[in-house]
Amino acid sequence: MSFTLYGAAGSGSVPVEAAMTLIGLDYRVIEAVTWEGEAERDKVAVANPMRQVPTLVLPNGEVLTESAAILIWLADAYPEARLGPGIDDPRRARFLRWITFIPASIYSMFWVRDEPSRLVGDDPAAQDEVKRRTLGRIAECWRVMDSQITPGRFLLGDELSVLDLYVAVASRWTPRRARFTAEAPRMAEVVRRVDALPALQGFWAERFPFGADEAV
Structure with a gap:
C-alpha cells in the first residue's frame, strides 16, 4: 500500500518527499499549490481541515500533518534509512x-x-x-x-x-x-x-529546480 502526500513543488512538502524518496517508499503526490487560492486549498480539505501542505495520509488511512512531525515520524518509523537519531542517541x-x-x-x-x-x-x-x-x-x-x-x-x-x-x-x-x-x-x-547528493539530483530537478539567478 502506498502513501498519499498533499504537497507542492518548492513548498514544505519537498523535504518530506525527499525523505520518502531516500527511504524508498511508494507514494503519490496530490499537487495543491495552496498559496494560489481557495480552490487549491480545498484540495487538501478532504484530509486536513487546515487545508495546508504537507499533509500525509498513511497506508492505514491515518493522517499526519506538520512538516517537522512528518519528518520525525519518517525517521523513527524507518530507522534502517538512518535519517535521524534514535531516542537513545546523544544527538x-x-x-x-x-x-x-x-x-x-x-x-x-x-x-x-x-x-x-x-x-x-x-x-x-x-x-x-x-x-x-x-x-x-x-x-x-x-x-x-x-x-x-x-x-x-x-x-x-x-x-x-x-x-x-x-x-x-x-x-x-x-x-x-x-x-x-x-x-x-x-x-x-x-x-x-x-x-x-547524487541520490537526489533527479528529485531536486523535478521538485525544486534552481533558477538561473539563485545562489547555491
Whole structure:
C-alpha cells in the first residue's frame, strides 16, 4: 500500500518527499499549490481541515500533518534509512530542538508574509512593513541557529538526517540562499552538500529546480 502526500513543488512538502524518496517508499503526490487560492486549498480539505501542505495520509488511512512531525515520524518509523537519531542517541535532543525550531521560528513567518492583510488589513504601507520585519526575523533566526550548531559533514555530524533536508529546502525561501549564506555560513556549507547528493539530483530537478539567478 502506498502513501498519499498533499504537497507542492518548492513548498514544505519537498523535504518530506525527499525523505520518502531516500527511504524508498511508494507514494503519490496530490499537487495543491495552496498559496494560489481557495480552490487549491480545498484540495487538501478532504484530509486536513487546515487545508495546508504537507499533509500525509498513511497506508492505514491515518493522517499526519506538520512538516517537522512528518519528518520525525519518517525517521523513527524507518530507522534502517538512518535519517535521524534514535531516542537513545546523544544527538536526539539537538535533532528535536532544531527540527522544531524551523517551523516554530522560520516557517511560521510565511503565513504572515504571504498574506500580510491577514494581520494588518489592506494598508499597503503596513503590509510592506510586515514583509520587511518578517524578512529580518527569518534572517535573524538562521543566524542564531548557525551560531548554536556545530556541523560536521551534515548538521548533526557525519550522517545525513531529515534535518538537513528541511534546512536545504527552507533556506531557499525568502530571503533566499544569498542572505542565508551570509547569515549562516556554516550551515550553508552543509546545504550545498545536500544539494549535490547524487541520490537526489533527479528529485531536486523535478521538485525544486534552481533558477538561473539563485545562489547555491
